Amino acid sequence: MPNTGRPSRDCHLCRQRRVKCDLARPACQRCIKYGAQCPGYRDQQELVFRNADPTVVKKRKKRAPLPQSPSSQSSSSSSSSSSSDGGVLSAPSLSPNGDFVFTSSTDLVLVNGANYNALPPLTWPVYEHWTSHSIPIILDVYSNLDFIKDMYRDYTDDGPLIWAAHLFSRTYVTNMQYSTALSRSSDSETQRELGGYLGKTLNLVSEALKTPEGAQRDDILATVWILTNYELLIGSLSRTEVLSPWHLHARGLYSILKARGCAPLLKPDGRKSFWPAYSMVQIQALITNTECPPESKEWLETIERLLPLHPGEGLGLAISYFIIKICSVQARIFNLLRRRDFPGASRDYPDLFAQMKAAEQEFEDWIEKNYVGTHILEIYAMSLYHSAIVKGYHVMRLLINFLTHYPPCPIPLEQLNEDREYSVKTAQNAAQGILESVPRVLGPLSSSKDKSPKTVFDALRVIWPLISVYVMDICRSEQRLAAEGLLFYIGRELGVRQALNKYPDTLTLPAEAKEPLGV
Known part of the structure; x- marks a missing residue:
């Protein structure tokens, strides 16, 4: 009896053993677990024999598409040229059994150099294993x-x-x-x-x-x-x-x-x-x-x-040096806060705050002498710099809050409040820089609804800068809300689960670091 169905896509050994194959490439896992070398898969172009009854053949001929007239061919040439670049198959989706499923996305197809119109969309999926x-x-x-x-x-x-x-x-x-x-x-x-x-x-x-x-x-x-x-x-x-x-x-x-x-x-x-x-x-x-x-x-x-240096390496070096200094400062601050060391914090504060401002000024001086373009890698690098500003001054504000509760601190309360306002303003300006740069990275996605894989990497690179705005309460409430919306957009449109997290505050800090004296 002739085979009237689609040939099995299982590997040769799984078909011989009559077990379900997982269709993995280059070797299926069942063969590996069985301890045998996977012999591979049959050619997907093998013939599928169907009933050759004359009545069935006649019905098929009636359903066959008719060639276009020359005028219709010329009128559709521009459409076919634009669609032929992407082919007649849409982007793949994943079937439950682990296959990529392609479906028709156009009514035009090119056959032997001639355009044939009015072809219906594919009513059957074209399977190919995702590996x-x-x-x-x-x-x-x-x-x-x-x-x-x-x-x-x-x-x-x-x-x-x-x-x-x-x-x-x-x-x-x-x-x-x-x-x-x-x-x-x-x-x-x-x-x-x-x-x-x-x-x-x-x-x-x-x-x-x-x-x-x-x-x-x-x-x-x-x-x-x-x-x-x-x-x-x-x-x-x-x-x-x-x-x-x-x-x-x-x-x-x-x-x-x-x-x-x-x-x-x-x-x-x-x-x-x-x-x-x-x-x-x-x-x-x-x-x-x-x-x-x-x-x-x-x-x-x-x-x-x-x-x-290679293009972009100068900016990378400047930002990397800046982050080294910021990380050193924040590590020292957290060490003081975890120990609840009021005397040590009072002693080290002037040096820590001076290091933060010096690192910031050094980078700003570099920016004035060097051109920073609008390439996407440069936008990402600047977002990383701004995220370090947000995080660094957020930690500095915690230290300032902590010291306002220490009466023997030799630094006047007015000076601490002034430094605190500077920290808040600087961090919020950096947060705004992050929020303004993200649309330039995700712009092609929002404008053209392009969900191709190449947009994922651009989104992955702005995850941390957006998180730094979202979780740091030094930023304004509307900035944090905007960052949350952008993160959810990335998670929803591009499937980056990291962007859908809520990020609970798990840091253990003294109560004095959370609010300044009098608040």
């Missing part, structure tokens, strides 16, 4: 980052980069389908699959780092960096406990950079991989109120001596 699209998706997400593009060009074996791409891409597609849910219980099959990819990626990274050359491998650094961004997709940044995955990956980036030393920074490719990783390390220092790595100045000075 064949995971690398194109992640390359689209990071299309502005040469570092990642170079990695996937140079490392094509079945290593951690491939598995990290599967993990990131599947999470992205799933989040896009269910982006408005603050928390969604996915089906157990999806969770097991994602857990398998995460475990495989972590195991490969762990095995590589056990070897002497592991930390020197660019693909390992890139994989750990992708894992930190994956944690933003699932929303673990707000978890500040010791074993939080995002913080573990950020510390892993520092460990790799420390093991690599300054030698990779002498080469252009080494600096390309350094900047994204080091930026994540500095963001963690800002979040956790700790100092930047002690090797930071050595790394930056090594790059600074390599003249001429």
Whole structure:
């Protein structure tokens, strides 16, 4: 009897064993668990035999589309040229069984050079397992980052980069389908699959780092960096406990950079991989109120001596130096507050406040002497600078509040109130800078409703600046409300779960630091 259905897409061994195949590429997990080498899949272009009854054939001929007249062909040529760039298939969605499902998005199709009109939309889905699209998706997400593009060009074996791409891409597609849910219980099959990819990626990274050359491998650094961004997709940044995955990956980036030393920074490719990783390390220092790595100045000075610098590296160096100083100040302040050390805070305050203002002035002087353009990377860099201003002066205000409750403090109360007003004003101006820059980053998304993967990376880069405005009560209430709205927009439209979190205040601080005397 002829086969009247679609051929099984299972791998050859799973079809032979008569078990359900998970259709993973390059090898299905069932074969791996079975202890056998996956033999691969049948050609999807194999023929599907159907009933050749003459009546059925006659009905099909009646349903066949008619060719256009020459006039209609010419009138539709402009439409076909615009639609042919994107093809006749729309962006994929994810089916319950783990396939990408493509559907028709146009009424025009080009056949042998001729346009045929009035074709109905596809009434059947075109299935292809999502793993064949995971690398194109992640390359689209990071299309502005040469570092990642170079990695996937140079490392094509079945290593951690491939598995990290599967993990990131599947999470992205799933989040896009269910982006408005603050928390969604996915089906157990999806969770097991994602857990398998995460475990495989972590195991490969762990095995590589056990070897002497592991930390020197660019693909390992890139994989750990992708894992930190994956944690933003699932929303673990707000978890500040010791074993939080995002913080573990950020510390892993520092460990790799420390093991690599300054030698990779002498080469252009080494600096390309350094900047994204080091930026994540500095963001963690800002979040956790700790100092930047002690090797930071050595790394930056090594790059600074390599003249001429690459475009954007001058701004990156200036902002990195500024964040090092801010993190040092805030770490000292939190150390004083946690110990409730009134005498120590009174003694150190003049130096701490002077360091903050000096760091700010030094960067402003650099800006006056150097041109900062409007490239999206420069906009993101300035947003990071403004977020450090917001966080730094927020912490400084806590110290000022604390000292107003200490009568023996030699600093006059009038001076403390003046410094407090300066801190509030400076932080609010920086918060406004962040809010005004975000629409320039997300503008293409809001104007054209473009939800392609490449917009995700732009959104990921403004997550921390927006969070700094949203959670720091030094900012005005309308600024915090605007930041909350932008975060929800990113979470809803792009599926970045991190943007949907509420960020409860978990810091343990003395009551005197929360409000100044008399309030």
